[in-house]
Amino acid sequence: MKALAMIFLFAISACGRESSPEGRSIIRDKQIVEQLDSLKRQNHVLLDSIGALNKRIEKLERIR
Template sequence: MKKLAIIILLSLAACGRASSPEGRSKIRDENIQQQIEDLRIKTMLYVIVSV
């Protein structure tokens, strides 16, 4: 019974978004998009302050 519970828990953990190559690439792309947006905001603030 313990073995079955461990197998179920491991299989659930392996089904996460970060476990597949497609999921990892989506996470990476979301992080890159967030960094781009942060840079845009910083650039806009710098331009406003510089004026």
């Protein structure tokens, strides 16, 4: 009986998204999209900072 219960538990646990190639690829793709979104946000922040620095440099050059 215990062996049957163990087999049943292993069968149920093997049915998750992580157990199939399609499920793993969906999870991987989701992680890649999240990383891309994070990189886009970082890029936007960097571009804003560069723009602000350029404005300060231009202002300093006009003062001279």
